[in-house]
Amino acid sequence: MNFADIIKFIETKTAGKFSIIEEREVILVSPANWAEISTLLKNESELDFDYLMCISSYDKGDNKTYGAAYNFFSLKKQHYLEVRVDTEDGTAIPSVTSLWQTANWHEREAYDMMGIQFEGHPNLKRILLSDDWEGYPLRKNFKEPDYYHGMPVPKDKSYWE
């Protein structure tokens, strides 16, 4: 199915629970509706998105809106879909780990790097950084710490240039 068919199909099942970013062929879902739509994407035999390729977290740059982009692929039907879930800082996105195990580590990474909370995740803790790290480094307002465990972080980068 192409993008228009997929949209039409989801529309018949759940009307008005998502919006479309037309020129980018992306659908935008709010965290409140994401649990329902994700179950639909996985379990509906017409769509059959069995392969979650990637979850990419992003920062909108206004210091409060963050989001996750889900790139789906169906090995059986050979079609793609990108879904974005935008969230305000502090509002959790429902976890899709029970549907796609790929999401387990990717959601942990999004939490680790961007501070997005995932509701219902079995083990939401830092994955790439150490457990005692403060802050979320991929946020645009992240400030490099002056000290880490009492060790000063070098600020003079002139030797780089």
Add this chain to the structure above:
Amino acid sequence: MAEVLIQKDKQLLDKSVLETGEMILNMGPQHPSTHGVLRLKIHTDGEVVSKIEPVLGYLHRCFEKHSENLPYEQIVPFTDRCDYLASMHMDHAFSMTVEKLLDLELPERVEYIRVLVSELQRIASHLLAVGTFGLDVGAITPFTWTLRDRERILDLFEQLCGARLLYNYIWPGGVSHDLPPNFIEHTIDFVDYFEPNIDELNDVLTTNKIFIERSADVGILPAEVGINFGVSGPSLRGSGVNWDLRKNEPYSVYEKFDFNVPLGKGEMGTAGDCWDRYYVRVQEMKESVKIIRQACEGLPDGDVHGSLPKKIRPEAGEVYGRYESARGDVGFYIISNGKNVPLRVKMRSPAFCNLSVLSEISEGWMISDVIAILGSLDIVLGEIDR
């Protein structure tokens, strides 16, 4: 005297000195069998594994954060260092994604050169993978053989761009240098020399009884579990899933080449076991040789620098690009805001997803089998931790 001793033994037993129950065994981060700085917390009952918690991040070098502060062309050396065993693939994947964002058409010669070096790189990476897998299960000689052949590919790359491991060769819009004189002859010489060595490797390792005992029927990955965990590349094809981007969604000029996609059939045990994952890689090397021969034959003339953009400044938007690397499905998700520096670069690392299935398929196996399973998944920590 003897009776006293027996009495003491009984007392010790009563005090439950011989405790039973779960034990946590730490493997790594400094351990030769984890192929890098990976730490595994292995929950064991006796010698039987019940659960594995991989602890990542020892090689985290902030690739994604660096990318947000660098112009596109300067990110390529960083992608080199992500998967340091298949740097050409990472460069190619990133460059292709940026070209998708720029909507750039490339001369055919550039595409042919890219395919040529990518397939050489695939052989080099698989050689190391099968060699170290043999080493993990106790076969030392094949490792020296595979490294000997890999060395010749690195020599070819040294002729090509001066570097042996981190090339910075494939750039968005083209390649850094044209092929050096006689490169095609040297490549043909190499594949002529290399092709019989695959059969030799099969004789000494693939069909070796001890090797089969260690790897066949061990760590079986069912296809649906692999798909659910996002496993890709040779590890997924070992389970019999016919999915190869080079064949199913040909990028670059792959649709012009004739090659097969080897799949795991469970010849020595069950489909999806360690032996199948290993053998898929061996067969893929043969297929890569086929592609290299065709690419050398059909290499068109032309200029390789003509399509390099003066300045990379894509329009605002985002793109997700896929690429079939030696380890599986690499993805780059790039968000641009119209500047020469990307707003966000996310890399989908194949080894990251492949490693996440380790706990699932190791359950119920011995600790020594975990080494074999980990070796057969062919992970690279530089790419997992980024």
